[in-house]
Amino acid sequence: xxxxxxxxxxxxxxxxxxxxxxxxxxxxxxxxxxxxxxxxxxxxxxxxxxxxxxxxxxxxxxxxxxxxxxxxxxxxxxxxxxxxxxxxxxxxxxxxxxxxxxxxxxxxxxxxxxxxxxxxxxxxxxxxxxxxxxxxxxxxxxxxxxxxxxxxxxxxxxxxxxxxxxxxxxxxxxxxxxxxxxxxxxxxxxxxxxxxxxxxxxxxxxxxxxxxxxxxxxxxxxxxxxxxxxxxxxxxxxxxxxxxxxxxxxxxxxxxxxxxxxxxxxxxxxxxxxxxxxxxxxxxxxxxxxxxxxxxxxxxxxxxxxxxxxxxxxxxxxxxxxxxxxxxxxxxxxxxxxxxxxxxxxxxxxxxxxxxxxxxxxxxxxxxxxxxxxxxxxxxxxxxxxxxxxxxxxxxxxxxxxxxxxxxxxxxxxxxxxxxxxxxxxxxxxxxxxxxxxxxxxxxxxxxxxxxxxxxxxxxxxxxxxxxxxxxxxxxxxxxxxxxxxxxxxxxxxxxxxxxxxxxxxxxxxxxxxxxxxxxxxxxxxxxxxxxxxxxxxxxxxxxxxxxxxxxxxxxxxxxxxxxxxxxxxxxxxxxxxxxxxxxxxxxxxxxxxxxxxxxxxxxxxxxxxxxxxxxxxxxxxxxxxxxxxxxxxxxxxxxxxxxxxxxxxxxxxxxxxxxxxxxxxxxxxxxxxxxxxxxxxxxxxxxxxxxxxxxxxxxxxxxxxxxxxxx
Ligand code: C2E
Ligand code: MG
Ligand code: MG
Numbered sequence: 275x276x277x278x279x280x281x282x283x284x285x286x287x288x289x290x291x292x293x294x295x296x297x298x299x300x301x302x303x304x305x306x307x308x309x310x311x312x313x314x315x316x317x318x319x320x321x322x323x324x325x326x327x328x329x330x331x332x333x334x335x336x337x338x339x340x341x342x343x344x345x346x347x348x349x350x351x352x353x354x355x356x357x358x359x360x361x362x363x364x365x366x367x368x369x370x371x372x373x374x375x376x377x378x379x380x381x382x383x384x385x386x387x388x389x390x391x392x393x394x395x396x397x398x399x400x401x402x403x404x405x406x407x408x409x410x411x412x413x414x415x416x417x418x419x420x421x422x423x424x425x426x427x428x429x430x431x432x433x434x435x436x437x438x439x440x441x442x443x444x445x446x447x448x449x450x451x452x453x454x455x456x457x458x459x460x461x462x463x464x465x466x467x468x469x470x471x472x473x474x475x476x477x478x479x480x481x482x483x484x485x486x487x488x489x490x491x492x493x494x495x496x497x498x499x500x501x502x503x504x505x506x507x508x509x510x511x512x513x514x515x516x517x518x519x520x521x522x523x524x525x526x527x528x529x530x531x532x533x534x535x536x537x538x539x540x541x542x543x544x545x546x547x548x549x550x551x552x553x554x555x556x557x558x559x560x561x562x563x564x565x566x567x568x569x570x571x572x573x574x575x576x577x578x579x580x581x582x583x584x585x586x587x588x589x590x591x592x593x594x595x596x597x598x599x600x601x602x603x604x605x606x607x608x609x610x611x612x613x614x615x616x617x618x619x620x621x622x623x624x625x626x627x628x629x630x631x632x633x634x635x636x637x638x639x640x641x642x643x644x645x646x647x648x649x650x651x652x653x654x655x656x657x658x659x660x661x662x663x664x665x666x667x668x669x670x671x672x673x674x675x676x677x678x679x680x681x682x683x684x685x686x687x688x689x690x691x692x693x694x695x696x697x698x699x700x701x702x703x704x705x706x707x708x709x710x711x712x713x714x715x716x717x718x719x720x721x722x723x724x725x726x727x728x729x730x731x732x733x734x735x736x737x738x739x740x741x742x743x744x745x746x747x748x749x750x751x752x753x754x755x756x757x758x759x760x761x762x763x764x765x766x767x768x769x770x771x772x773x774x775x776x777x778x779x780x781x782x783x784x785x786x787x788x789x790x791x792x793x794x795x796x797x798x799x800x801x802x803x804x805x806x807x808x809x810x811x812x813x814x815x816x817x818x819x820x821x822x823x824x825x826x827x828x829x830x831x832x833x834x835x836x837x838x839x840x841x842x843x844x845x846x847x848x849x850x851x852x853x854x855x856x857x858x859x860x861x862x863x864x865x866x867x868x869x870x871x872x873x874x875x876x877x878x879x880x881x882x883x884x885x886x887x888x889x890x891x892x893x894x895x896x897x898x899x900x901x902x903x904x905x906x907x908x909x910x911x912x913x914x915x916x917x918x919x920x921x922x923x924x925x926x927x928x929x930x931x932x933x934x935x936x937x938x939x940x941x942x943x944x945x946x947x948x949x950x951x952x953x954x955x956x957x958x959x960x961x962x963x964x965x966x967x968x969x970x971x972x973x974x975x976x977x978x979x980x981x982x983x984x985x986x
Contacts, residue, residue: 308332313416316352317401320372320411323351327410336394336417338387357383357391364396372400372408381418393422445543447526453481453492456538465522465545467515477515487511487519499528499539509546521550563637565615566622574636574644578696581634581648585689588649592689593656594699595645596707597625597663600681600715602641609676616673617680628663644703654791657729660684660718668716683710684718692721736788738774743801747773750805751972752823754981755943755965758957763982765822765856767965768806769972770798790828799831800840807848807855809975816979824856824886829863833870838877845881852882858909860888864899872902879904886943891931900938908935912946915966919951929959936960 308315309331317328326348329341343349356364360382371378377399383391398413439446445462449455455478458471466485468474478484482492491510498505504527511519526541561573569577578594585592599621606614618641625635625643634646645663650656667682685707693699702721709719720726742748752766772780789795802825810823831837845852857878864871879885886907891914910931918924928944935942944956947966956964970981 305330311414313414315412315414316398317410317412318352320368320400320408323353324356324411326352328412336386336392336415337384355384355386357385359383368398368411378413381422392417393419445522445545446541447543448529448538448540449481450538451496451536453483454479462543465514465520465543466512467518485512487513495524495526499526499536503528505541520545520547522546566619566637568622568626568643569634569636571636571638574634574638574646575696577634577636577646578699581646582689582694582696582699585648590648591650591691593645593647593650594687594689594703595647595660595663595718596685596700596703597643597645597667598683598685598707598711599641599667600683600711601678602680605678605680606641613673613676617671617678620671620673621667621680621682624666624669625663628659628666644700653725653729654732654788656686657732658791660686661733664716664718681716683707683715685710685721686718687721688725732788735777735780735785736792736794738776739772739785739789739794742772742774743797745775747775748798748801748805749773749974750802750809751974752978753965753972754821754970754978755824755963756969757963758953758961763819763821763985764963765824766978767824767826767858767972768802769826770802771972786828790830795828795830796834799827800844802826803841803844804848807844807850810850810854811848812975813979813982817982819982820851820854821982822854822856822884824858826858826860826888827863829860832859832863832874837874838881841878841883842881845883853884856884856886856907858886858888861890861892872899875903875905889945891927900934900940905940907941907943909943909945909965910961912966915944915946915952915956916948918955919949925955928956928961932956932959932961935962 311330311332312335314332314336315328315330316326316333319325319327326341326345329344331341333339333341333344337344337355339348339350339355344352344355353361364380364382367380368378377397379395379397381393381395384394386392394415395418396413396415398411400408401410401412403409439459442459443461445465446457446459447455447462448457455475458474460471463469463471463474466474466478468477482489486492488510495505495508498508504525506525508524508526510522510524512522514520523544523546524541526539528539529537531537561570561576562568563570581592584590599617602614602617605617618637622635622637622643625645629635629645629647633648634644636644636646638644647656647659663684664682668679671678671680685703685705687693687699687702687706689699692702706719706721710717713719720729749771750768751771752768754763755765755767756762757764770782770786772782772785774780786795786798789798806823806825810821814820827837841855845855859875875885884906885904886909887903887905888909889911890908892911908931910928914924914927914931916924918928932942941962943963943965944952944961945965947953947956947964947968949968952966953964953968973981
């Protein structure tokens, strides 16, 4: 490179290098440089004309005038080509710089020889004589018109965008990742209920907590941003400043620096509350029956689909019930649609009142309704709902000025037994409904024969049970309890017996659960209490012994708030001392509502009566509740006694329960004791009392009197 450079050097004729001469001629260099510069160098007087003493070649491209045109005595002065409106500004600025002893740097307009307005930038300074006076000015002027134009274009674009930002109806925002606003436009402030963007920015500083109704939404937003760098039509519910909830849709992207680090999010917000509401209305109209407001066929199928999936998951049963109004067609035809419509509305309300909120009543069309009853735990509960429907629908219905009685026929199919899919279940329920019509209307029929038979038997039993009290078909049997230390009878348990004229002696294990499903149990319970109190007095008269009597209280009775009052009344009537009455409450009763249980026990205890936990060991796994309950007796469930001779586990449990009872100061009674060896074992481990066939089976009052009188 150095070698080839050397080769190119040119020499004069005298052998001296050409460049040396050229460099020595400075003016030459300066002129050459100046003429190559894009602009005009000058030297001028500080006078009214800016009289030019020197002008470089750049003058022509800049102004369209030759340097000689502008020089002293030329055809035009620089003052003249300076745009009129800018002349004062130029002069003031130059003067101010001179006064401050610094160079000047100004922008202004000139009019070139073609009469066009051009923007120029001028930089210069004063030339001082040795006395410090100003001799002249020198400087450099450049055309900056195109720079000015693009600046102007940027300014205008910025103004246009600012106008969009300020005036659009969409909210626009920039937010940091941690949930602060960097900027917001007036529309966003308005959407969120603030008076200005500033108010929004200073009040809303934790988007995750303050803005979204669903607290997970901001996380979802950030995750989408991380994954895709943007969110589109991101819909969510947000709180406005006044606490009202609105729907918004966001479109946003993440803005990153060159290294890919997130700087902020920016995007738009649209208030879509109205659209959402309209969609909801349209959706509602598409899925509900106009007349009754009930779900229509489409929604019914949807709900049924859902219910089948839930039932599969929870392994529970689901009933699909077809309801057909028996006399609807006649009424509608004879009285007109107006009456028919009113009737349907009334029936829709009645059906809805018979089911739980979580169940569905739909009107797929005409005078047909379909019910979906899920989470069925017993067929009895279902049968009660069905009966309630029959009774409720058949209430007189007033449509002025008339009164109608309409009955209905119900057909039921069960998931999973009668079908596993929507169409089969609906078809089978429909078939069953026709069976109900054929069977004389105003009744229900199951698709499955066995279920029909079973329910029929239940219904019959219940039907007869209703009459049993009136017909005096109940009797109380008594089973004595014995103290294991003294061998003395310590009390009696009253056990109900039903002499059914049709079925003979029915076990309480069979009919008490049925009675428990309705108010029947309360009537029976009251009868038992009255009878036991009355007979206790009778027993005293016949034997001279006062023996406490225990009666069994079922869960429904127990949770009836009037139970304590009722007991108080009955005791007062029979003059029985409270200490002679004991209530046996099964352990299973308290499982459902332990807290309520304590309150009721305390109220009962305050009457002075005694309380026992029946079937202890079967119902409740936690023993801690025993501490806080005002109980006198624990009755160990028979199942632990039955096999105790062979089963060492049962022995261990019995030992533990007895020890527990002792520690808590409770008397422990073992039920179902049938053999001597069971009795001996129980005596050995410190159990207080026994009850069971070994001592005596439950017996009638007549036999009991003999039993007691026969004892030493
Ligand atoms: P429970 O209160 O646990 O009554 C004990 C049951 O065990 C009685 O059956 C009794 O006859 C039977 N039993 C007594 N000793 C023995 C024995 O040594 N071996 C065997 N295998 N069994 C024995 P019962 O009378 O059929 O009563 C069954 C259940 O019906 C009672 O269980 C009680 O929960 C309920 N119950 C009976 N009477 C009434 C009542 O008046 N009201 C209510 N709410 N429930 C009652
Ligand atoms: Mg009992
Ligand atoms: Mg028991």
